Amino acid sequence: MFxxxxxxxxxxxxxxxxxxxxxxxxxxxxRVGLNSQQQCNKLDVKKPKHHLYATEMMxxxxxxxxPVTGEMDTRMIEALLKEIDLTVAPLPAEESNxxxxxxxxxxxxxxxATGEICSHTLAMNATQRINQRTKDQVVKRAQQAVRExxxxxxxxxxxxxxxxxxxxxxxxxxxxxxPGLS
Numbered sequence: 001m002f003x004x005x006x007x008x009x010x011x012x013x014x015x016x017x018x019x020x021x022x023x024x025x026x027x028x029x030x031r032v033g034l035n036s037q038q039q040c041n042k043l044d045v046k047k048p049k050h051h052l053y054a055t056e057m058m059x060x061x062x063x064x065x066x067p068v069t070g071e072m073d074t075r076m077i078e079a080l081l082k083e084i085d086l087t088v089a090p091l092p093a094e095e096s097n098x099x100x101x102x103x104x105x106x107x108x109x110x111x112x113a114t115g116e117i118c119s120h121t122l123a124m125n126a127t128q129r130i131n132q133r134t135k136d137q138v139v140k141r142a143q144q145a146v147r148e149x150x151x152x153x154x155x156x157x158x159x160x161x162x163x164x165x166x167x168x169x170x171x172x173x174x175x176x177x178x179p180g181l182s
Contacts, residue, residue: 013045015079016052018136020044022073023064032059052076078143087143089150106152113145 020043029039034056042052057076064073078088101109120138124130 011079011082012076014132015075016043016045019060019073019076025060028060028063032063034059087146089143089147101151103152103155106148106155110145110148110152113141113148116141117145 020040025040025043026036029036038050039052039056039060041047041050042056044050057080061072061074061077065071074088081088117138120134120141124134
């Protein structure tokens with residue numbers, strides 16, 4: 001019926017496969033009160049009649065939360081949003097026990113991620129090929145860099161608004177003409 005047999009949602013389907021490979025879906029589904037077999041079927045790309053609902057995807061994603069770091073496996077949601085040309089940058093959970101990063105640590109993490117992406121890009125240009133593993137690594141590092149950038153922006157905003165009177169006074173002094181000096 002269609003000339004192109006390739007899936008229109010390959011990013012989402014490959015994310016579903018990777019999510020299924022990384023987790024025991026029956027355990028995750030049981031933990032959040034979903035039918036285990038149905039969720040396995042919905043994540044199986046070979047069963048196109050089964051569709052994953054947004055609420056189920058959210059529950060499965062939340063079930064992967066690491067209590068120590070607060071991180072979750074968000075690859076399905078990220079891929080779904082990628083299909084509509086959006087990106088996601090999760091904020092850290094308040095209950096996370098992970099130590100807060102300083103601005104310098106954030107900048108170093110961003111630089112390291114950017115360097116790794118550049119390295120992969122040079123390798124891809126040299127070979128003119130990219131495999132699934134490399135693609136996944138590049139996307140994962142790029143998403144980590146975006147998250148760190150969002151957190152850096154948030155931190156800068158918080159620091160700026162922490163002393164608004166002082167920052168406004170400095171702005172005013174810097175931009176106002178001074179009598180006798182102008």
